[in-house]
Amino acid sequence: MAPSTFETFEKTGALLRGHFILSSGLHSRQYFQCALVLQHTQLAAQLCADLAARLADVPCDAIISPALGGIIVGQEVGRNLGKRHIFVEKQEGKLALRRGFTVMPDERFIVAEDVVTRGTKVRETMEIVKGFGGTVVAVGCMVDRSGDRSPDFGCKFVSLVKLNLETFEPDQLPPELAAIPVDRPGSK
Numbered sequence: 001m002a003p004s005t006f007e008t009f010e011k012t013g014a015l016l017r018g019h020f021i022l023s024s025g026l027h028s029r030q031y032f033q034c035a036l037v038l039q040h041t042q043l044a045a046q047l048c049a050d051l052a053a054r055l056a057d058v059p060c061d062a063i064i065s066p067a068l069g070g071i072i073v074g075q076e077v078g079r080n081l082g083k084r085h086i087f088v089e090k091q092e093g094k095l096a097l098r099r100g101f102t103v104m105p106d107e108r109f110i111v112a113e114d115v116v117t118r119g120t121k122v123r124e125t126m127e128i129v130k131g132f133g134g135t136v137v138a139v140g141c142m143v144d145r146s147g148d149r150s151p152d153f154g155c156k157f158v159s160l161v162k163l164n165l166e167t168f169e170p171d172q173l174p175p176e177l178a179a180i181p182v183d184r185p186g187s188k
């Protein structure tokens with residue numbers, strides 16, 4: 001029996017425990033460092049093939065990802081679906097389409113991401129696509145850690161793993177978590 005996605009994250013050391021500030025600004029006792037699982041090319045290929053299979057019924061023209069975490073995921077999903085892959089990256093503190101990438105009017109995109117908590121980077125990516133006249137028809141991620149606060153992107157949203165892990169606003173930390181030194185391993 002093949003290990004579950006969650007077991008794969010644990011086995012590769014990609015599920016970290018401690019006190020973390022997520023890119024969403026929330027604090028958590030767990031952090032998914034997808035780069036630690038994606039560094040293993042065969043695991044990355046298999047996990048992203050599984051994600052692509054969940055998106056195979058979505059008619060799309062291309063895949064787009066927010067940098068940095070979504071790039072490998074988007075590249076592999078695009079390869080599995082036979083679609084081109086582009087990405088947005090930070091420019092002056094905001095995500096922007098750069099490097100000569102284009103979004104054509106009426107072009108249909110899947111947004112591929114590594115981890116979604118609140119979906120802020122996904123929404124920003126969707127707005128960029130919309131700004132060029134394109135449409136986002138689905139969102140896929142490796143880990144959906146939004147729990148019962150699952151974001152509504154207005155389209156199909158799939159993940160390999162859906163978890164309901166505790167997150168805390170910065171001013172509402174439990175004392176035992178506040179006592180642990182904070183780490184911010186993700187995007188700043």
